[in-house]
Amino acid sequence: MRVRATAAVLPVLLLAVSGCFAGSTATVGGDESTLAVGFTAEPQNFDFTTTDGSAIPQALLYNVYEGLVKLDARGEIVPLLAESWTVSEDRTVYDFRLRSGVEFSNGEPFTAEDVKFSIERVKTEWTISLKSKMDVVERVDVVGPQHARVVLGEPSNAWLFDMTSRVGAMFDPSGVADLATRPIGTGPYRVAERRRGDSIVLRQEPGYWGERPEYETVVLKYYQDATALNNALLSNGIDVISQITVPDSVPQFEADNRFNVLQGTTNGEVVLAYNNARPPLDDVRVRRALTLGVNREALLAAAWGGRGTLIGSMVPPTDPWYEDLSGYYPYDPGRARKLLAEAGNPELNLRLRIANLPYAMSAAQVVASDLGKIGVDVRIEPLDFPAVWLQQVFTDQDYDLSIVQHVEARDITTFGDPDYYWGYDEPRVRELLAEADSGTPDEQVVKMREVARTITEDAAANWLFLFPNIVVAKKEVTGLVRNQVSESFDLTNLGRAR
Amino acid sequence: MTLAIARRTAILLLSVLAASVVVFAFMAVLPGDPAQVALGVNATPELVERTRQEFGLDRPLLTQYLDWMGGVASGDFGTSYVTRETIGPQLLDRLGVTLWLVGSGMLVALLIAMPLGTIAAVRHRRPSGAAVSGFSQLGMAVPAFLAGIILVQAFAVQLGWLPSGGWTPPAHDPAAWLRGLVLPAVSLGLVQGAVLTRYVRTSVLDVMREDYLRTARAKGLRPYPALLRHGLRNAAVPVVTVLGLQLATLLVGAVVIERVFVLPGLGSMLLDAVAARDLLTVQSIVLVLVAGVLLVNFAVDLLYTVLDPRLRRS
Numbered sequence: 001m002r003v004r005a006t007a008a009v010l011p012v013l014l015l016a017v018s019g020c021f022a023g024s025t026a027t028v029g030g031d032e033s034t035l036a037v038g039f040t041a042e043p044q045n046f047d048f049t050t051t052d053g054s055a056i057p058q059a060l061l062y063n064v065y066e067g068l069v070k071l072d073a074r075g076e077i078v079p080l081l082a083e084s085w086t087v088s089e090d091r092t093v094y095d096f097r098l099r100s101g102v103e104f105s106n107g108e109p110f111t112a113e114d115v116k117f118s119i120e121r122v123k124t125e126w127t128i129s130l131k132s133k134m135d136v137v138e139r140v141d142v143v144g145p146q147h148a149r150v151v152l153g154e155p156s157n158a159w160l161f162d163m164t165s166r167v168g169a170m171f172d173p174s175g176v177a178d179l180a181t182r183p184i185g186t187g188p189y190r191v192a193e194r195r196r197g198d199s200i201v202l203r204q205e206p207g208y209w210g211e212r213p214e215y216e217t218v219v220l221k222y223y224q225d226a227t228a229l230n231n232a233l234l235s236n237g238i239d240v241i242s243q244i245t246v247p248d249s250v251p252q253f254e255a256d257n258r259f260n261v262l263q264g265t266t267n268g269e270v271v272l273a274y275n276n277a278r279p280p281l282d283d284v285r286v287r288r289a290l291t292l293g294v295n296r297e298a299l300l301a302a303a304w305g306g307r308g309t310l311i312g313s314m315v316p317p318t319d320p321w322y323e324d325l326s327g328y329y330p331y332d333p334g335r336a337r338k339l340l341a342e343a344g345n346p347e348l349n350l351r352l353r354i355a356n357l358p359y360a361m362s363a364a365q366v367v368a369s370d371l372g373k374i375g376v377d378v379r380i381e382p383l384d385f386p387a388v389w390l391q392q393v394f395t396d397q398d399y400d401l402s403i404v405q406h407v408e409a410r411d412i413t414t415f416g417d418p419d420y421y422w423g424y425d426e427p428r429v430r431e432l433l434a435e436a437d438s439g440t441p442d443e444q445v446v447k448m449r450e451v452a453r454t455i456t457e458d459a460a461a462n463w464l465f466l467f468p469n470i471v472v473a474k475k476e477v478t479g480l481v482r483n484q485v486s487e488s489f490d491l492t493n494l495g496r497a498r
Numbered sequence: 499m500t501l502a503i504a505r506r507t508a509i510l511l512l513s514v515l516a517a518s519v520v521v522f523a524f525m526a527v528l529p530g531d532p533a534q535v536a537l538g539v540n541a542t543p544e545l546v547e548r549t550r551q552e553f554g555l556d557r558p559l560l561t562q563y564l565d566w567m568g569g570v571a572s573g574d575f576g577t578s579y580v581t582r583e584t585i586g587p588q589l590l591d592r593l594g595v596t597l598w599l600v601g602s603g604m605l606v607a608l609l610i611a612m613p614l615g616t617i618a619a620v621r622h623r624r625p626s627g628a629a630v631s632g633f634s635q636l637g638m639a640v641p642a643f644l645a646g647i648i649l650v651q652a653f654a655v656q657l658g659w660l661p662s663g664g665w666t667p668p669a670h671d672p673a674a675w676l677r678g679l680v681l682p683a684v685s686l687g688l689v690q691g692a693v694l695t696r697y698v699r700t701s702v703l704d705v706m707r708e709d710y711l712r713t714a715r716a717k718g719l720r721p722y723p724a725l726l727r728h729g730l731r732n733a734a735v736p737v738v739t740v741l742g743l744q745l746a747t748l749l750v751g752a753v754v755i756e757r758v759f760v761l762p763g764l765g766s767m768l769l770d771a772v773a774a775r776d777l778l779t780v781q782s783i784v785l786v787l788v789a790g791v792l793l794v795n796f797a798v799d800l801l802y803t804v805l806d807p808r809l810r811r812s
Binding site: 042044045047050051052127128129180181195196197198221222223224225227228231232234235236237384386387388390391392395 | 529530531532534535536537541542545548549580581582583588591592647650651654655658661662663664665757758759760761762763766767769770773774775776
């Protein structure tokens with residue numbers, strides 16, 4: 001008898017014990033004022049000043065934190081906390097007129113003091129590498145409570161653009177004590193609840209200065225598994241998939257009249273990186289040969305279901321200096337072989353050390369097979385991303401070829417950094433980048449276009465394709481953005497069709 | 499008896515200690531720098547070094563280990579440098595979810611295995627008994643995650659009866675909690691149930707050959723009442739052993755099932771922590787899992803001593 005009792009008691013005991021640990025979570029209400037959005041990458045904490053990655057700004061920027069300016073759906077810089085601004089003749093002094101009546105979620109008013117505090121704090125307290133975007137700022141003057149003046153050491157077009165990203169977020173001096181768990185911003189939402197491994201609940205800020213968003217509550221739900229994310233929408237667990245990461249699953253949504261599918265572009269260039277600093281890839285003929293030897297159209301079809309954009313340089317179509325260079329190196333294995341022979345390398349052995357992510361894995365297969373046809377033997381080595389890849393490929397630059405997605409906006413500037421893992425050192429490009437940054441916006445476009453052309457001509461890398469932005473939502477959800485241009489998943493314009 | 503228990507307790511503690519050394523050493527040699535991961539792609543070497551200092555990663559390994567174990571011994575797992583939160587409460591929170599999953603999976607397994615195994619034994623010469631055995635073979639061949647995916651397709655996506663994943667704590671909304679637990683528990687329990695069915699069948703078969711059961715039948719009892727009154731009690735002894743061993747398998751299976759059903763349990767916490775190189779958290783979770791498995795073995799060991807008087811003398 002004792003034995004049978006034990007057998008029965010064991011699971012019951014487990015259940016009872018675990019009952020003591022039950023925490024709280026977000027339950028998605030079925031009411032119309034609540035929206036549930038599914039994501040794949042979960043923020044590890046709420047502090048984007050010391051933790052890198054796209055997950056935190058995706059959730060918080062524009063929704064919880066606001067900057068002086070923001071990027072609208074078309075990628076234009078528009079006012080947010082600044083009502084307006086003027087730029088001095090020499091393009092180094094920016095005068096911002098601030099909105100009045102703005103409050104942080106802790107009740108403190110937003111003034112020019114906070115602008116000074118926030119911008120200076122990037123230089124002193126931030127640790128993530130993006131902090132260097134504020135290096136150009138010489139000082140911030142508080143001219144009046146609603147008037148902040150930012151003085152740059154030299155003119156910089158990139159600076160105002162960067163102010164639309166997380167480095168431009170405005171903080172309150174009394175609200176930065178616990179950024180990792182209690183973010184305090186001026187945005188329309190505040191973080192009401194957090195359940196690690198599951199969800200973040202954003203609730204509307206009653207005292208918000210601007211127009212109230214449609215949804216009272218937004219639940220950001222996190223699914224590491226792409227299939228689980230798709231199933232959640234199919235089974236009515238969420239209302240929106242912020243981005244589809246498995247292109248094969250798109251047709252099932254397109255065929256279903258309950259959903260809208262939006263496909264646009266991102267800033268994510270999937271790049272086959274060449275180690276420009278090391279033989280044999282320090283030879284431009286070899287790089288050109290490898291670029292000619294990969295059939296990018298077929299690669300996009302095979303690796304990502306044809307969903308994506310062929311670009312040919314490090315510029316997405318949403319940037320002002322975009323020009324279609326995708327035909328610069330048409331697929332031509334014959335010419336590729338000839339170039340390799342010319343370079344004295346008819347046969348090559350290269351290590352393709354890639355991030356162990358789906359897009360890179362499938363792209364690598366095509367690259368290896370295409371390059372095999374021109375006599376280049378490619379060995380694929382998937383590395384744990386981000387940790388191992390960052391260490392070995394990015395930091396130690398121990399690689400010949402690599403495949404990874406570069407998601408930052410306007411990251412074409414990395415080709416001006418000779419220490420970057422491209423190993424690309426071209427003084428002309430550095431000059432052009434500097435001139436573009438300090439010139440007028442029109443000059444910027446001209447110079448940047450030239451940068452893009454130069455790196456393409458040099459085959460500094462092989463831009464395989466631009467990652468698509470595929471958003472799926474229930475029909476009644478409106479206001480979703482087709483192209484992803486900012487770091488934020490902007491909830492403020494979402495609405496509900498009636 | 500007391501001596502035996504004392505000895506086993508000592509072995510348990512030593513095993514946990516040994517496991518902690520192995521886990522720590524493994525984390526130390528794992529490639530990938532936590533500071534670099536936290537700071538992102540363009541971090542300067544000086545910044546990475548400063549952050550390493552902040553995380554305490556620049557200290558000698560022995561100091562790091564002793565610090566960690568000292569904390570663990572007093573119930574303090576430290577503060578994760580990735581989430582900036584204390585690890586202990588998080589661990590407990592996640593452990594709760596995993597225990598619900600494992601417990602309910604075990605329950606499902608028992609509900610399947612007990613009746614099916616008995617039927618398969620009693621009817622082992624008849625087609626119905628063979629069919630049960632066949633089904634259990636098939637069940638053993640299906641991995642839990644596949645069962646999960648199929649169940650989600652059928653009951654969540656197609657029929658819409660149950661949620662496809664997610665977790666509601668029982669205190670929050672018991673009905674939603676139960677609805678969310680059904681599919682994961684069944685996925686996990688099906689496979690374990692199939693395995694267990696075979697053990698139940700074998701041990702019931704053994705019992706059926708015993709003299710006392712023949713006597714019971716001779717006195718005029720029908721097969722099932724005879725088994726129920728005299729057989730099952732004895733057949734349960736080996737089943738309990740297997741149950742203990744299976745708990746470890748269930749824990750591992752739970753890691754995968756948590757992924758499929760998006761449950762914020764220990765398994766998903768572990769996978770997240772590994773990706774972010776949150777070494778302190780990884781160490782702590784693995785240690786808790788190892789200690790858990792050792793504890794179950796310890797409990798099973800003790801159970802033997804209680805059940806079998808012959809073992810007490812050794």
